[in-house]
Amino acid sequence: MAFDADDEILQDFLVEAGEILEKLSEQLVDLEQHPDDSDLLNAIFRGFHTVKGGAGFLQLDALVNCCHSAENVFDILRNHKRKVDSELMDVVLEALDNVNAMFEQVRNHEELTPAPDELIAALDALARPESGTAAASAPQPEQTGGNQPADGGDITDDEFEQLLDALQDDKSEGAPPAADAGEASGDRGSSGGDEITDDEFEALLDQLHGKGQFAGAPAGEEESAGKDPQPSAGAGASGSDDLITDDEFEKLLDDLHGKGGSPTVGDSAAAKKPTKPAQPEKPKEPAKPVEKPEAKGAAAPAMPARESAPAAETTVRVDTRRLDDIMNMVGELVLVRNRLQRLGAASEDEHMHKAVSNLDVVTTDLQSAVMQTRMQPIKKVFGRFPRVVRDLARSLKKEVNLVMHGEETDLDKNLVEALSDPLVHLVRNSVDHGIEAPDIREKAGKPRQGTVTLSAEQEGDHILLSIEDDGAGMNPEVLRRKAVEKGIYDQDAADRLTNTECYNLIFAAGFSTKDQISDVSGRGVGMDVVKTKIGQLNGQLSVESELGKGSRIIIKVPLTLAIMPTLMIMLGDQSFALPLVNVVEIFHLDLTKTNIVDGRECIVVREKVFPLFHIKRWLVRDNGAREVPANAHVVIVAMGTKQVGFVVDQLVGQEEVVIKPLGRALQGTPGMAGATITGDGRIALIIDVPSLLQHYG
Template identity: 35%
Template sequence: MEMNQYLSMFIDESKEHLQALNDNMLKLEASPEDIGIVQSIFRSAHTLKGMSATMGFEDLASLTHEMENVLDLVRNHKLAMNPFIFDAIFKSLDSLEAMVEDIINGGTGKADVREIIAILKSIVSGDYEKGTPDASKPAAAAVSSEAELDEFQYSVLMQSLEAGLGVYCLQVSVQDTCVLKAARAYMVFNYLEQNGEVVKSNPSVEDIEKEKFDKTFTVYFVSETGKEELEKQVGNISEIESVGVEKLDADGLKRKMQKTQAATASSEAGAAQQEAAPAAASKAEAASPKAPAGGGTAVASRTIRVDIERLDVLMNLFSELLIDRVRLEQLASEVRRNDLTETVEHMARVSSDLQNIVLKLRMVPIDNVFNRFPRMVRDLAKNLEKKVDLVIAGADTELDRTVIDEIGDPLVHLLRNSVDHGVETLPERTAAGKPETGNVYLRAFHSGNHVFIEIEDDGKGINRDKVLATALKRGVVTPEQAKTLTDEEVYLLLFAAGFSTAEKISDVSGRGVGLDVVKTKIESLGGHVQVTSKLGAGTKFSVQLPLTLSIISAMLVRLGSEKYAIPLSSIVETSVIRKEHIRRVHGNKMMDFRNSIIPLLSLSSLFEVPDFSEENESETEVVIVRKGDKLVGLMVDEFIGQQEIVLKTLGKYLTNLFAVSGATILGDGQVALIIDTNALIK
């Protein structure tokens, strides 16, 4: 069966299940008694195991199987969650994520999961509570000693006994320090096959050749050689730690067979119970409209996955359609036929609805990025021995898919920075009279044509003098420049390449990489980052990102013979002002606006429009635009009107243009530049 066609589906669904597992584990950590959450976790693990086994990713399947065993005991009230079990399952999730990531990068998804599987087995057997470092090994040995015999193998061994041959069960353990376990096992099998016949081995010979065993394996063996000789010869093979040889008679062999049958029956009953439990749970969910406290009920899939390139093509086609619609509206107004006008108006309404749908297809809730942070902050706080609460707001804020894909890593750096450098240690917070648990706030919200993401902590704040001293020491600024810098400018020095104020290098910070990468990435997306801080009270990083929508509402204005577009989201209002009401303050033009004075800019002068003369008119049209709490009046020649325009980038040849964010093609085929009002105000 060709599996490659299903690989992308497997990857997408695996990522969703792993995210659900992480989220539900964090919820369970907050309320360990909630069995509803455990049921949700179990179902996700069960589905992931089935998918992995079907696709042939055995390591993924075996690890999720051991996780299932632990979760099964918890949901059946045979085991209570504790910090050790939480850490073990979180480690398992990390291993699963690493394997899925390997598959995404073209790997085989294989990993050495023996250690974590041994820990999970020790939890199931209860040996972990004894505190022995190798708690899992006795359990593994116990399982190994009962190599399963089928009817055929049992009859072969019985016939060998009747023929007067010796039937042995050998349990062989290799040393922990052994590097080539498979080679040592081969030497054991080589000796046995020269002196008799191997009927059964556990694990199988194939698994032993691939080193898929812990350190012990069991062999059923028929030979004329004596028990003592077998022990001596196998024990003499180098790096073999111990050999246990049990000589079996007919009764002993029967007992082994009976144990095998009992183990098989119990495992089948357990499997039936596992299958029945989700079915019973789903019946209970169907009967009760209320979802369990921790996990939501399963909902039938109502989504399909679409390649992002197809959406780009759809967006471009719709952009062309929009240009034709504007042209048709213009022609209809010239022809003035009622039936044509009505048809064009209907087409305009339908295309407006279509436009909203097309735009929404590309928009993704920022929740897709935010949902991986609670787990990261939990692990980081534990590592740093701090108590930190991550408070998320505005996770439903939508952002263009292309920005979503790129923004994750910068936010990771900023959050790690807040937890590591911002939030104080427990003694420091107590001494400062603060609660032991620090807060890190992650917020997202729309403002105009931009999305703002804020990361704020209630930690110790930024020490301005320390940052400046480090910057001077590293040559980031000169002593002359340092004297003129404002607080905000000093804080922005944190984003200089190689800059770090950490006292010592750790695996969290101190290597001088991180914040410079953040600034570079955010600026490459057309955004920027600001820092505000108050010593002793906390720090706030504010990231501004463009929505990067391909279609925006804009006000078209005329400057001389040229047309320009101003995004509607930036406009406060439009006005007309007489020339004599324009004030001059220190040579700059100003105007009265709602009991305040705001600056005036002549766009024609700024863009050096060739056929423009402002001397002829007694009054001028003004567009008042806003950025934050700052207002500016833009003087234009004429208002053309509001219009939906298609945002086109200017390509790689026209770079570093001041106050122009792109261009659009109008209905009459003319090109109008789109004005970046944020740059004008800045």
Template identity: 45%
Template sequence: MSAVSSDIAADFIVEAQEILDRLGEQLVALEQSPEDRDQLNAVFRGFHTLKGGAGFLGVTAMVNLCHAAEETLGTVRAGQGQLTSAHFDAAQRSLDWLQGMLDALSNGTEPPHAPPELIAQFALESPGPGTGDRGPGKATAAPAAAASGDISDDEFENLLDSLHGAAAPGSKPLQPGPGKATAKAAAPASAPVPGPRSPVPAAKAAEVETTVRVDTRRLDDIVNLIGELVLARNRLKTLRTRIRDEELERAVGVLDVATARLQSAVMRTRMQPVGKVFSRFPKVARDVARSLQKEVELELVGAETELDRNLVEALADPLVHLVRNGIDHGIEAPGLREASGKPRSGRLRLAARQEGDYVAIEVQDDGAGIDPERLRAKAREKGLIDAEAAARLSADECLNLIFLPGFSTKAEVTDISGRGVGMDVVQSRIRELGGQIQIQSELGRGSRFLIRVPLTLAILPTLLVQAGEAVYALPLARVQEVMHAPEKTLKWFDGRPVLDRRSHTLPLLDLRGWLGLQVPPETLFTIVLLQMGDSRFGLIVDQVRGREEVVIKPLPRALRGLPGYAGATLIGDGRLAMILDVDGLRESMA
């Protein structure tokens, strides 16, 4: 790499990653509609921009690969050739190699060079009119070696502008440091050097410069400080009820409103559209479908839905697994689909929407569906559940067997599935994010996986409850209602209390008993109804203290890994409260 500022290299990596994410989706769209000039131009610009930035930084491995793709795309744009499936395969493979090169740059290591056969795969079958004597294989020449040379100060400034945008009016040109009279750009000779830019009026530039890049660590620090402010506000609100001073009431009221607005504004700065994750799935779906010789149409809905940046990144792996599973396990081969009266091409739908303080993401296919009886038999066969427990499971409960560690219905191990590792990891990851996952499936019609995660991991709306002398926090999104039930309305089934509620029998868990506390005799029970997927259950507590927004803190070391606990927090009176894991509580009743 050339000796350039680490800040410029870091900016290039960020922008290149965004381009790569878009290219996967654009290439799939172009393959489906080869006549779409807009998509062809967009793909060409993507590779061209990557090549220009990589050339400026002297990343010859990236320049060579992007140049091969750009040459072919440019020839097709000129009407002198056509793209084949081999070219699209090469382009998609090149994205994987370019991603590896970017990862190497991020880690400070030398990017690997793409294999010559991949670069050769970009060559067109035969030269078109006006292309000279360039035949197959000519596009594989290493372009960077022919163009290494000094560039002028004006060219250097223009290349910086292409990475950062025009400089602010009145700013001085970047001067080379001692011993660095000029920067060497390893760009191909055929790559046009941007011409001088027109001066931008100060007023116009002020209108254009509406965004600024901020290190995400600084945002995280601000969010942590907002969390501490929220805790202090909650403490003051508690003290206000004891002191009963009019001026204090007004001051705390103003602080409450200001804190809420500040919290909302800071949280919005960390929000990103889930489309950042969705953009990679057209490529994932295409690659998996081709490897399995299946035909799949991917539909993306709600890509503009916003979510905390940390959650967007954390959801990537679980969603990739669900998409791959939907194509591998769900969607049938084209011949089987036609035999059952379905279109040859299967449909996979990836959708996101906001629901209050949560975001719902669903992965739905129109494939064969999941047979609950087959899951029941497989779980027994693998020894994951005993015969008696398996017999008691309902059809919906059988679907949840796929979340058991080591469970798989695949007879053969492939690169895509069959190792018995996957869905349990997906569920664990979603729970770590404070979310839940549920399954719906119908034989012959397809399956639907629904994920619900909070908008942010920093601050959580909760319902505070008390059991004994301690206070516990329940995620408010999982609370359905709070009710009081006389002792005579409770019944017993298999030694556990249940409650008949609106034609449904709800299992009950006494939080005091679960904690190992002595349960006092009482005639009126306070019950919090909680949601877990499509089912509900009741949690018996001593009393409900009310709603409070809490800042999530890591669990104390002694409690890490224990089921039923999701985190800890400080409440308004300054005491430590444990945040309970609703799914873990329900599973403890099994």
């Protein structure tokens, strides 16, 4: 391994190869749905080829070998010598898994674990043409290779060598031209292989562009070509008719490769007439990059491409820890702004009001700009799901189509990483529990292939994610029965559960509707982890379902975890902050009109019943006789689909706060998510609503 190589080169490889491997996972699953997509086949071939090249530069031999074998398979596929099928994709996806594993070992500076020999052997077997397609597609590589430059594509060195070899084979089988070709071949070999004859060049152009486009030189030139059957190595330089110079041949190769497509008729004719009076001026032409109007009008897009090339240098790679530091400093600036706003409101100085107002605008813009630098498209998470769904559907013998919307929706990079595991659980749950087997779907009048839809959209300062399937849906009665069997509710309480409350039972720890445990599900340890994780992100979960039609799970999470909008409240003389994501509504209440249901104080608002909690009794020390005010403010807060009322003494207003971790003495305090500094300079504790209710309620 070459980890002692320049660290900057290694980092460049990790960034570039990491992006390519992410795309490959999506492209391979897409290829299985569209096996004849030549653009996709070429893109996958280039992906493996690029990773192999970078790994070879760093002397990562195990990674090179696996990529090379996979690359060979796609070389056969794109030349139509083999067809894509599920068994082939299983092998290729296993190869990609091994490449990803080795890539992670490179990232962690660990010794590489080579791919298993049987996997390499399976890839090598797939890299050979199928017997049924080999004969039918035998002439394809030459024609395909020949057409690529004419279409503006690129021909590889290996393909060019194959054309020359095929040319020699054809000439050796011919009659009168065979002797000349043999002599020319021998002469070329004796002169170092730098020169080819006009006949060979003619045949090569026929191979590349098809016969008839380049009919050969005039008869006069053919006669002069026959006068010197044994040219020397320096004949091209001395003006022989038979040979083209090295410079001319190099120019031809440049035209065939990356410099504007295939040569035109005029260029080719000039290349075959080295003895014309204009010959001394010929080598100057390659030095004129603008002179390409003959290349099928490619000059127009060529110039803007060259002018825009430096734009790639406008990006810079920044350590994410530096962005985190900047975000923390912006958070401190937000606290200072809040303090100045409170002081400015108490001042009658007009200039002070204007200065504070300007500071507010600048701080808000700066906060938004810094947050944008930390944003990543949720496609980073979504990109892995086509492979997850494909593998799971094959193992369960189901037919599932994954549809994704809103992949470009941006959210904080920390949230992107944190949402990955919960979304995997939910998508796997939809495929396993939601989508029925093809035969069952057919009997129910549905298409054999089920659909799982994954979507994301921004709503204000939150992101809405939904996972929807068109499967069997959930049966509330089955969920009630399971809840009683698991001891979560007694029969009377279970009977009073609404359908929505029944659906939310799937997030209870140890709850599962599966009768048989498998390696996919059935232990009831997945969905409660999802609920816990979303709760830690200050998010909410809700479930909708219709029996026989399908289910939908909706996740609502904040755009960022760094700065949180809150509702500031007072309990006694102590400030507390309620995350605004949990707040549903606020109203003033006459506490003498409460009711008692199942021994718990409740209120009825618009024919809905809400449990009522005096959180001051939990969070503030009682210094005397507890008095119950006749009137109070009630804040309705939500956790998923459950809503309760918190009785508070005073409402201060909405304020953006920066979450500070609690000190060692207070870490782990039930119901507390952290602390912040309020606009009036006081310290306020931030309430963790789910934890508070779980501990006290």
